[in-house]
Amino acid sequence: MITSEEIKARLWNGATELRGSMDASRYKDYMLGLMFYKFLSDKTLKTFAELSGLSTDVDVFEEYQKAHELYEKDLEKMISDNLGYVVKPKYLYQKWLNDMNTGQFEVQTVTESLGEFERSVVSTDETDDFNGLFSSSTLDLSDTALGSDLNTRSKNIQALIRLFEDLDMVALQKSDILGDAYEYLIGQFAMESGKKAGEFYTPHQVSEVMAQIVATNKSLTSIYDPTVGSGSLLLTVKKHLSEEQQKVLSYYGQEKTQRLTT
Structure with a gap:
């Protein structure tokens, strides 16, 4: 499996594609948005494979396409009941890659995929956090900062x-490597953009020290961050608590801007 440092190096090298023409905060939004959509697509395929009892040596994407042709609505409901959302075969990240490999890729397909995902989400307390996740204000694929013309x-x-x-986002999420990559992006690009709006990112090392201090309180039942930002400080505290403490802990946070990530 790819290491945390290898992912960070890949993200940094990839930044050279857009960094010259785009503000750091916008670049970060595209990177995080696409990374998370890959996770949603991978999770959809993994859930389908598990529910269908597929062996590990089959092409899950291909099998998902076949099953969707036969059981469209029933299959979508089965996955949605498990995840609270579903990514249909034609909107999967893997479909984008397939289109790229066959010379059929269109930017509009990505835009349609992101919009379709939000329409597929079943409204619950947990999934309400997905609302507006891929809105045009966050991921505007027509932004000229991405290129002055459609081809660029x-x-x-x-x-x-x-x-x-080539990243298995579900596996990376379980090993917390995905979380490390997220914090790396925030740390590298949020500081530069945040200063313009009076916003400042708390370095991970500082968050760790603060979290360890808070976690020494064995009777802790709630934590509050008045400048919650991405919520990483609250989650860092959680990592230093026992399973028993985590079960009774309530998290609270507020943020002035509307660009809060949860």
């Missing part, structure tokens, strides 16, 4: 999509 934008978007092509 398409080339740059494809380069970003390729960054996560």
